[in-house]
Amino acid sequence: MTEAHNYTAAEILAVLSARQLRDGQVVFAGIGTPLLAATLAQRTRCPALTILFEGGVVGAFVEPGKLPPSTNDQRCTKRANMVLGSADVLLLLQRGYVDVGFMGGAQIDQFGNLNSSFIGDPAKPKTRLPGTGGGNDISSLTNMIVAMKHEKRRFVEKVDFITSPGFIRGGNTRAESGLPTGGMFRVITELAVFGFDDKTRRMKVLALNPGVSREEVQDNTGFELHFDEKIEVTAPPTEHELQTLRMLDPERLFTA
Amino acid sequence: MLEAQLESYTQLREDMSRRDRSLREKVMSLEEAASFVQDGMKVGIGGSTMSRTPMAMIWEVIRQRRKNLSVSRCIISTDGDLLFGSGASNHIITSWFAQGILWGLSKVMRYHVETQGKRFEEWSHMAVGMRYRAGGMGVPFLPTRAMLGSDVMTQRPEAKQIDCPYTGEKLLLIPALNPDVALIHVQRCDAYGNAQMDGLQFMDIDLALAAKSVILTTERIVSNDQIRRAPDHTKIPFFCVDAVVEVPYGSAPHECYGLYEPMMKHMEAYVSQVNSDPINGMKEYLDKYFYSPKSWNEYLSLIGMEELLEASQRGRSIYND
Numbered sequence: 001m002t003e004a005h006n007y008t009a010a011e012i013l014a015v016l017s018a019r020q021l022r023d024g025q026v027v028f029a030g031i032g033t034p035l036l037a038a039t040l041a042q043r044t045r046c047p048a049l050t051i052l053f054e055g056g057v058v059g060a061f062v063e064p065g066k067l068p069p070s071t072n073d074q075r076c077t078k079r080a081n082m083v084l085g086s087a088d089v090l091l092l093l094q095r096g097y098v099d100v101g102f103m104g105g106a107q108i109d110q111f112g113n114l115n116s117s118f119i120g121d122p123a124k125p126k127t128r129l130p131g132t133g134g135g136n137d138i139s140s141l142t143n144m145i146v147a148m149k150h151e152k153r154r155f156v157e158k159v160d161f162i163t164s165p166g167f168i169r170g171g172n173t174r175a176e177s178g179l180p181t182g183g184m185f186r187v188i189t190e191l192a193v194f195g196f197d198d199k200t201r202r203m204k205v206l207a208l209n210p211g212v213s214r215e216e217v218q219d220n221t222g223f224e225l226h227f228d229e230k231i232e233v234t235a236p237p238t239e240h241e242l243q244t245l246r247m248l249d250p251e252r253l254f255t256a
Numbered sequence: 257m258l259e260a261q262l263e264s265y266t267q268l269r270e271d272m273s274r275r276d277r278s279l280r281e282k283v284m285s286l287e288e289a290a291s292f293v294q295d296g297m298k299v300g301i302g303g304s305t306m307s308r309t310p311m312a313m314i315w316e317v318i319r320q321r322r323k324n325l326s327v328s329r330c331i332i333s334t335d336g337d338l339l340f341g342s343g344a345s346n347h348i349i350t351s352w353f354a355q356g357i358l359w360g361l362s363k364v365m366r367y368h369v370e371t372q373g374k375r376f377e378e379w380s381h382m383a384v385g386m387r388y389r390a391g392g393m394g395v396p397f398l399p400t401r402a403m404l405g406s407d408v409m410t411q412r413p414e415a416k417q418i419d420c421p422y423t424g425e426k427l428l429l430i431p432a433l434n435p436d437v438a439l440i441h442v443q444r445c446d447a448y449g450n451a452q453m454d455g456l457q458f459m460d461i462d463l464a465l466a467a468k469s470v471i472l473t474t475e476r477i478v479s480n481d482q483i484r485r486a487p488d489h490t491k492i493p494f495f496c497v498d499a500v501v502e503v504p505y506g507s508a509p510h511e512c513y514g515l516y517e518p519m520m521k522h523m524e525a526y527v528s529q530v531n532s533d534p535i536n537g538m539k540e541y542l543d544k545y546f547y548s549p550k551s552w553n554e555y556l557s558l559i560g561m562e563e564l565l566e567a568s569q570r571g572r573s574i575y576n577d
Contacts, residue, residue, distance in 0.1 A: 032357060055304060055307070056456050056457065069306065069356055070307075072458070074307070074513045083456055085460075086381065087386065093382075094382075094402070128370055130353055130365075131351055131353055132351055133331060133351050134381040136406055140380075140401065141401060162408075163406065174405060178401065178428070179405050253358070
């Protein structure tokens with residue numbers, strides 16, 4: 001982003017991600033930006049948003065300034081509706097109670113597959129990454145919003161390893177693999193908002209963030225991007241969104 | 257060898273019938289309880305990430321220089337580092353392995369997996385849960401719809417893809433896991449092992465039911481009368497439990513719900529020490545905090561009173577309005 005803004009890249013990421021959620025939805029949120037953005041949505045436009053965490057939390061209501069260091073810490077439960085075992089909260093995805101899954105990503109490809117397991121050959125990895133956690137379960141079983149940093153090395157034509165499935169190899173390959181439901185819905189970065197073509201299932205740009213050009217997005221992407229016919233420009237974060245975000249994360253744990 | 261480490265049902269039942277499941281007191285020391293963990297065993301660890309980690313029991317097992325343990329945990333944190341780094345384990349089954357989301361990748365895990373041939377066997381989080389649940393149910397597998405189509409599945413030939421005999425749909429069968437011993441830390445239990453957990457249970461109930469023996473460490477041992485006043489809080493029945501050890505702050509420097517949050521200064525110092533030098537940094541950490549202290553209390557005093565009190569203040573605040 002070339003122009004000066006009154007917000008950081010991490011902040012616009014959280015704000016735009018939060019805008020993708022709808023009031024009344026049940027959202028399964030991962031740690032970091034997803035937890036923060038879901039909480040931001042809950043405290044602004046979506047008071048009836050139900051937030052789930054893999055640690056076993058149903059109906060989270062995270063306290064401002066007390067963001068949990070993972071989705072398995074006691075802070076996740078404060079003022080929640082319910083605690084379950086972690087297998088049971090994940091099984092809610094399989095039964096279909098969850099409208100949207102919301103995760104960060106380390107590496108993504110043109111079909112929305114995410115890799116958080118290996119860089120290089122899994123048999124002899126250059127880098128062993130931390131692995132799926134609940135990411136594979138969430139992305140296998142519901143519609144996904146992914147919030148991630150936009151870098152060429154993170155946006156690749158084909159991931160080294162599919163940890164969390166998007167549309168696999170495009171077309172109907174996701175359903176043919178045994179995943180008849182869910183799939184990538186949106187990818188949000190500090191540069192743009194992405195969706196997926198209904199037929200090819202390739203990633204496409206739906207909207208550019210304020211001050212960002214098509215070229216800038218393409219230059220930071222490791223595959224050829226498609227642009228929607230009617231590209232929009234996202235509205236910049238409002239004062240209210242930024243204030244609420246900073247109230248939730250005053251230590252900038254997830255918005256540094 | 258079937259890599260899924262499946263046991264025959266007959267053997268599981270025979271092992272169970274030989275187990276002393278009578279109502280008896282089983283309070284012992286950490287040193288005594290560690291004898292339930294033998295070299296080469298499959299060890300299941302309760303809690304998740306930095307929460308209700310049975311750290312005192314792991315500490316004792318490492319001090320007693322156990323080897324070749326095959327360790328499973330739903331999500332593993334610094335305890336996984338320590339098990340690899342000390343040489344106690346060469347195989348960890350989990351869904352996620354790093355010190356914590358705040359600190360990026362674990363250089364200790366990377367060193368041992370990328371250069372030392374140790375195994376980080378990855379399953380989805382729900383699949384780890386299905387492994388314990390199948391183990392606890394006494395069935396060889398449970399079907400799921402996760403992991404299909406992913407490379408997490410292709411890395412795990414132990415999981416079998418089938419066409420459902422009812423619907424024809426693709427399903428993935430997740431094999432049972434019955435650890436030889438489970439290490440679980442709880443807020444309170446009685447001398448028989450009736451265990452009450454506050455807050456998040458993670459996969460501990462399934463793990464306790466699946467395991468062939470359970471070592472319970474507890475912040476407090478309470479009377480059986482006290483347990484009986486709130487039987488709905490009892491999450492693990494005494495007949496699953498083989499040893500009870502009272503260890504205050506038994507999850508330090510991790511969290512124990514309602515009592516203390518993670519001791520973040522210690523965690524940060526640990527992470528910076530081992531990630532800057534996964535060999536010598538780890539060796540120095542283990543020497544100072546694991547091998548040198550004469551007791552768990554001495555280990556706690558190395559973490560420091562100020563840090564324990566601060567973590568306790570944050571931990572107890574979960575009950576403040």
